[in-house]
Amino acid sequence: MPHYHKLGKIPHKRHTQFRKPDGTLYSEQLFSTEGFSSNSTLLYHCHPPTEIVKVDEPYNVAPKVAEEKMLKHRSFQGFNIKPENDFLESRKPVLVNNDCHIVLAAPRESMTSYFYKNADADEMIFIHEGAGVLRTQYGELTFGYGDYLVIPRGTIYQISFNGTDNRLFILESFSPIRYPKRYLSHFGQLLEHAPYCERDIRQPENLETIDEAGDFLIRIKKKGVMYPIHYAHHPFDVIGWDGCEYPFAFSIHDFEPITGRVHQPPPVHQTFEGGNYVVCSFCPRLFDYHPQSVPAPYNHSNIDSDEVLYYVDGDFMSRKHVTRGMITLHPGGIPHGPHPGAVERSIGAKETKELAVMVDTFHPLQITEDALGIEDGHYVMSWAE
Numbered sequence: 227m228p229h230y231h232k233l234g235k236i237p238h239k240r241h242t243q244f245r246k247p248d249g250t251l252y253s254e255q256l257f258s259t260e261g262f263s264s265n266s267t268l269l270y271h272c273h274p275p276t277e278i279v280k281v282d283e284p285y286n287v288a289p290k291v292a293e294e295k296m297l298k299h300r301s302f303q304g305f306n307i308k309p310e311n312d313f314l315e316s317r318k319p320v321l322v323n324n325d326c327h328i329v330l331a332a333p334r335e336s337m338t339s340y341f342y343k344n345a346d347a348d349e350m351i352f353i354h355e356g357a358g359v360l361r362t363q364y365g366e367l368t369f370g371y372g373d374y375l376v377i378p379r380g381t382i383y384q385i386s387f388n389g390t391d392n393r394l395f396i397l398e399s400f401s402p403i404r405y406p407k408r409y410l411s412h413f414g415q416l417l418e419h420a421p422y423c424e425r426d427i428r429q430p431e432n433l434e435t436i437d438e439a440g441d442f443l444i445r446i447k448k449k450g451v452m453y454p455i456h457y458a459h460h461p462f463d464v465i466g467w468d469g470c471e472y473p474f475a476f477s478i479h480d481f482e483p484i485t486g487r488v489h490q491p492p493p494v495h496q497t498f499e500g501g502n503y504v505v506c507s508f509c510p511r512l513f514d515y516h517p518q519s520v521p522a523p524y525n526h527s528n529i530d531s532d533e534v535l536y537y538v539d540g541d542f543m544s545r546k547h548v549t550r551g552m553i554t555l556h557p558g559g560i561p562h563g564p565h566p567g568a569v570e571r572s573i574g575a576k577e578t579k580e581l582a583v584m585v586d587t588f589h590p591l592q593i594t595e596d597a598l599g600i601e602d603g604h605y606v607m608s609w610a611e
Contacts, residue, residue, distance in 0.1 A: 229414070229424060229427065229429075229470060230468070230469065230470055231429045231430075231468070231469070231470070231472060232466070232467065232468030232469075233364065233365055233430065233431075233433040233466060233467060233468075234270075234433045234435070234464065234465050234466025234467060235270070235465050235466040236268070236270060236466040236467065236468050237270075240268060241254065244270055246272070252270040252271060252272065252465055253270070253271040253272070253273060253274045253275065254268060254269070254270055254271075255268070255269045255270075255271060255275055256268055257269055257378075257380065257469070257471055258471055259348065259378050259379050259380060259402055259471065260402065264402070265469070265470040265471045266469050266470070266471050267364075267467055267468065267469025267470065267471040267472055268467060268468060268469055269363060269364075269464050269466075269467040270464060270465050270466050270467065271463050271464055271465070272435065272437045272459070272463040272464075272465060273437075273458070273459040273463055275457075275461070277457055277458040277459060278455055278456065278457060278458075279441065279456050279457065279458045280441070280455075280456035281453070281454070281455050281456070282453075282454035282455075282456070283454075284451050284452060284453045284454070285451070285452050286450060286451055286452075287314075287447060287450060287451065287452045288450030288451070289319035289322045289327065289450075289594045289596075290594055290595045290596075291322065291592045291593070291594055291595075292593050292594055292595045292597070292598050293592065293593040293598075294592050295590070296557060296593065297557055297559050297560060298557070298560075298606045299554070299555065299556050299557070299560075299562060299605060299606050300554070300555040300557075300593070300601060300605060300606070301552060301553065301554050301555070301601065301602040301605035302320060302552070302553040302555070302597055302600045302601050302602065303549060303551065303552055303600045303601075303602060304320075304330050304393075304395070304536065304551035304552060304553050304600065305332075305393065305549070305550060305551035305552075306599075306600040307330045307331070307332055307596070307600060308332065309332040309333070309334050309390075309391075309392075310332065310333065310334065311333070311334045311335045312333065312335065313331070313333040313335070313336075313337050313342070313385060314342060314445060314452075316331045316332055316333040316334075317329050317330075317331040317396065318330050318331065318594075318596040319398075319594050319596065320553070320593070320594055320596055320597035320600075321534060321553075321555065321591040321592070321593060321594070321597060322591065322592050322594060323587060323589050323590060323591050323592060324400065324589065325399070325400055325401065325500070325501055325502040325503055325587060325588075325589055326347075326397055326398060326399050326400060326500065326502075326503050326585070326587065327347070327397070327398040328395075328396070328397060328534060328553075328585060328591070329394075329395075329396035329397070329398060330393075330394070330395060330396070330551075330596075331392075331393075331394040331396060332392060332393055332394070333385075333387065333392050333394070334387075334390040334392070335387070335390070336358070336384075336385060336386040336387050337384040337385050337386070338384075339443065340443040340444065340445050340454075341382050341383065341384055341442065341443065341444045341445070341461055342382070342383060342384070342444070342445050342446075342447075343380060343381065343382045343383075343444055343445070343446045343447070344377075344379055344380075344381075344398065344447050345379060345380055345446050345447060345448040346379060346398070346400060346447060346448055346449065347379050347398035347399050347400050348376070348377065348378050348379050348398075348399045348401075348402055348403045348500070349375075349376070349377040349379075349396060349397070349398055349399070350374055350375070350376050350377075350396065350397040350399065350403055350498065350505065351374070351375040351377070351394055351395075351396050352373070352374055352375075352394065352395040352396070352397075352478075352536075352583055353369050353370060353371060353372065353373045353374075353375070353392075353394060354371070354393040354394065354395055354538055354550075354551065355371065355391055355392055355393035356370075356371075356387055356388070356389065356391060356392030356393065356394070357369060357370040357371065357387070357388045357389075358385060358386045358387040358388050358392075359385070359386045360375055360377075360383060360384075360385055360473065360475075361383060361384045361385070361386065361462065362377075362381055362382065362383045362384075362430065362462070362472075362473055363381070363382055363461060363462055363464045363467070364381075364430040364433070364464070364467060364472045364473060365430030365431050365432050365433040365434070366430060366431055366432045366434075367428060367430055367431070367473060367474070367475045368475075369475055372477050372478040372479045372538075372581075373475050373476070373477050373478075374475065374476045374477070374478065374497070374498075375473065375474075375475050376403050376473060376474055376475075376476070376498070377473045378402070378403075378471055378472070378473065381473055382444060382461045382462075383473070393551060395536050395583060397505065397585060399500040399501070399503070400501070401500045401501030401502075402500065402501075403498050403499075403500050403505075404498065404499050404500065405420075405498065405499075406420075406496050406497075406498070406499050406504070407499070409421075421481050421482045421483065421484060421494075421495075421497075422476065422480055422481055422482065422497075426476055426477070426480040427474050427475075427476055428474060428475040428476065428477075429472065429474055430472060430473060430474075433464065433466070433467075434462065435462070435463060435464060435465050436460040436462045436463055437459075437460070437463050438459065438460040438463075439458060439459055440458070440459075440460070441456050441457075441458075442456065442457045442458075442459065442460055442461060443455070443456050444456075444457060444461060476497075478497075478507050478509060478538075478581065478583070479509075481497060481507045481509050483495070483509050483510075483511035485511055485512050485513070485514065485515075486514060486515075487514055487515055487516040487519065488514050488516050488519050488520075489514055489519065489520065489521065489522075489523060489524065490514075492506055492584065492586070493506075495507055495508055495509075495584065502587060502588040502589055503585060503586060503587045503588060504585070504586050505583065505584070505585055506583070506584040506585075506586070507582075507583060507584075508535075508580055508581065508582040508583075508584065509580075509581060510540065510577070510578060510579045510580065510581065511577065511578060512576065512577050513572075513575055513576055513577055513578060520569060520572065520573060521572040521573070521575050521578075522564045522568050522569045522571075522572035523563065523564060524563060525561050525562070525563030525564075526561060526562070526563065527560075527561040528556055528557065528558045528559065528560065528561065528562065529558055529559065530558055530588060531558050531586045531587060531588050532555065532556070532557050532558050532586070532587045532589075532590055532591045533554075533555070533556040533562075533584065533585075533586050534553060534554070534555055534584065534585040534586070534587070534591070535553065535554045535556075535582055535583075535584045536551075536552075536553050536582060536583045536584070536585075537549070537550060537551065537552045537553075537554075537580075537582050538550065538551075538581040538582050538583065539579075539580075539581040540578070540579035540580040540581045541578065541579055541580060542578075542580050542582070545564075545565055545568070547608070552602075554605070555591065555593075557590065557591070558590060565608060565609060566609060566610075
């Protein structure tokens with residue numbers, strides 16, 4: 227992201243001598259997810275971040291695809307994903323393609339015995355239930371209900387939860403997660419027409435330098451394989467950092483909906499974008515104020531995208547039988563729209579209390595075995611009721 231930030235102690239100039247009180251050098255590390263051609267951060271470690279002491283046997287964690295092609299509307303009961311103690315084991319990919327993976331998780335326990343690094347994908351973790359702290363080399367981000375945590379690929383992190391009831395909607399993106407370009411000035415500032423601004427973005431705080439030697443396990447995911455690698459020093463040994471590449475938090479409750487006299491199209495809800503997908507936030511808002519407006523969304527053809535809607539909370543006037551954590555998948559190639567009766571019921575309504583996260587992908591999604599286990603097979607016929 228294009229906003230400069232710094233924490234801790236850093237030298238006056240980049241790539242110059244920066245010494246500890248005992249006279250030895252701190253170890254400088256350039257962190258970027260796109261080589262030397264995009265945003266980056268410089269971190270200053272107490273010890274080189276390269277000191278591997280042991281490598282355990284890697285193991286496969288790739289999603290198991292059950293269906294590669296489909297042309298029917300689908301629905302999945304996300305809260306039927308069973309809770310598991312371990313954070314990584316709780317993560318269940320349900321819809322995947324070469325651009326992103328959509329994952330559900332219900333972890334009971336905090337990460338205490340290891341650290342995690344996704345070496346392939348930026349992560350967007352939406353907190354549906356639960357609260358806690360995301361700890362990284364950059365400092366801490368506290369989180370709660372409705373927060374998006376955006377974590378650049380390669381970031382080493384631990385998550386501490388306040389309790390055992392946690393529900394997460396996770397997007398793994400194989401391209402950087404960005405603010406939509408149309409929201410930004412040529413110089414990277416969020417513009418006045420954007421539905422959020424820099425004040426809404428929460429940056430890491432409370433940088434704690436942990437200068438400890440020992441055996442520190444980092445589980446690193448690369449190309450569908452998990453590599454358990456042990457390092458000689460605590461990975462959070464950073465004394466200071468500065469730059470434009472770091473994890474951040476943004477609350478869906480700080481998204482300011484754009485409304486109009488007639489129904490506004492889904493792009494007004496856009497929150498983030500990546501390579502071949504967009505993320506949108508549907509938030510409580512006033513309905514259209516034209517005297518003959520139809521608040522319900524019009525039927526629309528998904529020709530060039532698969533639409534995934536994750537229902538968080540509230541009432542959804544365009545859908546029947548909506549439950550918290552439910553996912554609908556409307557694939558490209560066939561139109562979809564409000565359920566029978568929803569259009570007439572919407573006329574005269576003044577506002578909606580709905581809260582949802584939408585992911586539109588521009589390449590088809592594949593359904594995993596975990597998704598089949600939570601599918602509502604009756605959904606495809608729900609327009610015929």
